[in-house]
Amino acid sequence: MTLAGDDCVTAAQPDFSCQEGEFVASALIVDDDPDMLSMLERIIRKKYRCEVKTASSGEKAWQLLQEWQPDIVLTDIKMPGLDGLALLQQIKQQHPAIAVIMMSGYGTVESAIAALKNGAYDFIQKPFDNEHLLHILQRCLEHLCLLEKNRHLQNRLAAQGSFPGFIGTSSKIKEVYGLISRIADTDVTVLIRGESGTGKELTARALHGMSTRNKKPMVTVNCPALPEQILESELFGYARGAFSGATHDKKGLFLEANGSTLLLDEIGDLPIALQTKLLRVLQEKEIMPLGQTKSLAVDVRVLASTNQDLEEKMRQGLFREDLFYRLNVVTITMPPLRQRPEDIPPLAQHFLAAFAQEYDRGVQVFASDALPALVKRPWKGNVRELQNVLKRAVLLADGSPISAMQLMEPEASVSRPIIENLHTLDYNLAKQRLVEDFSAAYLANALQQNSGNVTAAAQASGMNRQAFQKLMRRHGLIAEKFRPSQD
Numbered sequence: 459m460t461l462a463g464d465d466c467v468t469a470a471q472p473d474f475s476c477q478e479g480e481f482v483a484s485a486l487i488v489d490d491d492p493d494m495l496s497m498l499e500r501i502i503r504k505k506y507r508c509e510v511k512t513a514s515s516g517e518k519a520w521q522l523l524q525e526w527q528p529d530i531v532l533t534d535i536k537m538p539g540l541d542g543l544a545l546l547q548q549i550k551q552q553h554p555a556i557a558v559i560m561m562s563g564y565g566t567v568e569s570a571i572a573a574l575k576n577g578a579y580d581f582i583q584k585p586f587d588n589e590h591l592l593h594i595l596q597r598c599l600e601h602l603c604l605l606e607k608n609r610h611l612q613n614r615l616a617a618q619g620s621f622p623g624f625i626g627t628s629s630k631i632k633e634v635y636g637l638i639s640r641i642a643d644t645d646v647t648v649l650i651r652g653e654s655g656t657g658k659e660l661t662a663r664a665l666h667g668m669s670t671r672n673k674k675p676m677v678t679v680n681c682p683a684l685p686e687q688i689l690e691s692e693l694f695g696y697a698r699g700a701f702s703g704a705t706h707d708k709k710g711l712f713l714e715a716n717g718s719t720l721l722l723d724e725i726g727d728l729p730i731a732l733q734t735k736l737l738r739v740l741q742e743k744e745i746m747p748l749g750q751t752k753s754l755a756v757d758v759r760v761l762a763s764t765n766q767d768l769e770e771k772m773r774q775g776l777f778r779e780d781l782f783y784r785l786n787v788v789t790i791t792m793p794p795l796r797q798r799p800e801d802i803p804p805l806a807q808h809f810l811a812a813f814a815q816e817y818d819r820g821v822q823v824f825a826s827d828a829l830p831a832l833v834k835r836p837w838k839g840n841v842r843e844l845q846n847v848l849k850r851a852v853l854l855a856d857g858s859p860i861s862a863m864q865l866m867e868p869e870a871s872v873s874r875p876i877i878e879n880l881h882t883l884d885y886n887l888a889k890q891r892l893v894e895d896f897s898a899a900y901l902a903n904a905l906q907q908n909s910g911n912v913t914a915a916a917q918a919s920g921m922n923r924q925a926f927q928k929l930m931r932r933h934g935l936i937a938e939k940f941r942p943s944q945d
Contacts (some may be wrong), residue, residue, distance in 0.1 A: 483599055484509040486526075488519040488533035488545065489561070498532065501588055502595070516540025520548060527553055529602055530579075530595070535562040535569055543572060550577040554820070555605070557598050561586075604823040604859055623660050623667075625808045626801030630793035634661065637790050642668035647740065649725075649785045650763040652792030654938060655842030658763040659723065661790055666719040671759060674718035677711050682727035690732055690748065697749035712745045712756050719759045725785065726766035726777065733778045740784045760785075795837040795844065803829045805841065809848035810860070819852050823859045831862035839936030846934025854894060898933040901926070902940075910941035 485508055487498045495512045502510055511528070513519035517540050519533065531549060535542035546558050560573040563584035570581040579601070580594050624631065641648065642665045650658045659678070666676040684692060695710030712720060722728065728736065739745055740760060744753040762785045771777035795802065806829060814822040837843055851860050900919070904926075908914040916926035930937070 483530060483602060484511075484528040485530040485532060486511050486513065486519060486522065486528040488513045488516065488531065488537070488542070490514055490534065490537045494534070498591075501591065505592055506595070506599070516542065516545040519545060523549065523553065527556060529557065530598055531556055531558045532595075533558065533560060535560055535573070543569075543576065546573060546576050546578055557602060559594060559598060601823070601859065604825070605821060623664055624657070625805045626798060627804075628793075628798040628801045630798045631801060634790060634792065637788070638664050638668065641665070641788055643670060645759050647759070647785055647787045648761050649787075649789045650761065650792065651789060652763075652765060653794050653838075653840055654765045654936065655840035656792035656794055657841050658765075658792055659721065661792060662719075662721045662761045662763060665761060666721075666759075669719070669759070671718050674715075676719045676721060677715040678721045678723055679711055681722055681724045686729040686732065689729075690735070693732070694735065694745050695747040697747055708747075710745065710747060712739065712758055713754065715758045716756050717758075719761060722760065722762040724764055724766075725762040726764040726768055726771060730776070730778070733781050737778065737781045737784060740781075795840045799833050802833050802837075802844065805844060806832050806848060809845050810852065813849050813852040817852055819855055820857075822852055822855055825859035825861040827862040828860055828865055831865060838939045839934070843934055843936050846931065850894070850932075850934055854890070894933070897929060898935070901929055901933060901935055905930075905935065905937060905940040908940075910937045910939070912937050 483506065485502055487495055487502070487510065489495050489498070489512075492514065495514065499510050499512055502508065509528070511522065511526070513522055516533075516537050519531070520540060523531075531545075533542045533545055540548075542560055542562070546560065549556055549558055554577070557579040558577065560570075560578045560581045561584055562569055562581075570583075573581050579598050582591060582594055624635065638661065648662075648665060650661050652658050662678075663676060666672055679689075679693065681689065691708065691710070693710050693712060695708045695713060698707050722736075735746075739756070739758075742753070743757070744755045746753050768777050768782055772779050772782060806824070810822050810824065814820065832844070832847075839846075847865055851864050854864070901915075904915040904919050905912070908918060912927060912930070913923050916923045919926060921929075
């Protein structure tokens with residue numbers, strides 16, 4: 459922020475202060491009425507420790523803005539030549555970080571809407587009392603302080619040079635960093651364990667990316683996504699004529715990953731018959747495509763991930779012990795988010811910035827109650843749930859700081875009083891918000907009625923499982939949250 463100039467009134471103490479560094483706002487007042495300029499300058503200097511400059515026309519203001527960018531521009535709308543709305547448009551095109559507050563003695567609803575739609579922070583109608591103006595300035599300064607805090611945090615995150623692909627500096631996640639660093643550039647088989655949404659695939663990508671095999675892309679197989687017969691042909695390939703419909707040779711995913719890394723995602727769901735064939739690959743370093751009699755040598759590093767209790771599956775005879783010990787050469791256990799609460803704020807800031815950029819929502823910031831509320835959440839869906847909550851908040855953001863209310867769980871947030879507020883929103887945004895909330899409530903109810911069984915919930919909704927899961931991901935719904943507690 460701009461440091462106070464010589465012409466500031468330093469004796470006056472500001473009501474507002476920013477905890478992150480020296481926050482000293484600067485302001486430009488634009489009005490063709492000399493008395494109004496003088497009055498506004500006096501009011502602002504008396505209340506806040508800041509740098510204030512004035513301009514008697516839109517043209518003079520724009521000329522000044524080429525050399526000096528204040529934090530706030532307070533401008534009249536009706537001025538000869540370059541009026542306030544045109545000035546606002548030019549400011550937002552070249553200096554989008556400047557907060558612009560519009561004033562008008564000819565205020566109408568239409569001019570206020572036009573100003574706000576063009577990016578104005580707020581609108582005030584003349585004549586106004588000083589307290590109302592100071593209240594708007596106070597809110598604007600608080601908004602600017604939130605932006606400043608976000609910038610400081612983003613700079614700190616960048617300076618940390620955190621582990622590739624990961625956000626967080628807790629002791630739990632640092633243990634993961636250390637393990638990855640020690641075994642990434644080896645060919646050892648790794649079993650990655652952890653609850654759903656903890657970042658198991660991210661860990662696999664880090665292991666691959668830091669290895670000498672990273673010149674070729676990692677191949678990922680989602681074990682429960684395909685029926686056993688199809689999964690076998692996908693993994694090992696087949697020869698022409700191996701079965702009805704096999705009109706040509708097919709190279710399987712093991713051959714596709716030759717010289718690279720193969721991730722077997724959710725290995726706990728691999729059928730017993732395929733577990734036997736996988737064990738042979740790990741032991742012999744060769745595969746037998748369907749319909750062939752000759753084995754093919756493969757050079758593949760195998761990583762496996764699961765959120766299941768493999769020891770219990772072995773006791774039930776659903777998972778081979780010899781395969782488990784082959785896979786379990788090194789185990790990386792991803793910590794649940796509830797065990798690393800200090801990582802939630804930087805993760806949330808990261809997702810907020812990333813989704814704001816992805817969806818072209820401009821700069822987004824958290825209100826003061828948002829991050830503490832996020833830290834208190836149980837996060838049964840872990841980082842993936844946090845990611846989905848932030849994506850939804852950015853998609854439905856209305857330009858104001860994102861509050862704890864906007865970050866409520868989707869199934870709970872439908873109860874918030876949005877209906878009476880819809881008329882304050884743009885039609886398309888209001889429609890989008892209503893549809894999003896309905897969809898989240900409908901899916902949550904279907905999951906609740908079916909105790910978190912995704913297949914049953916999808917069938918009850920008249921949808922296929924894949925489409926239902928896609929909507930679940932969009933709305934940040936985690937099946938485990940709807941299953942009966944095992945405690």
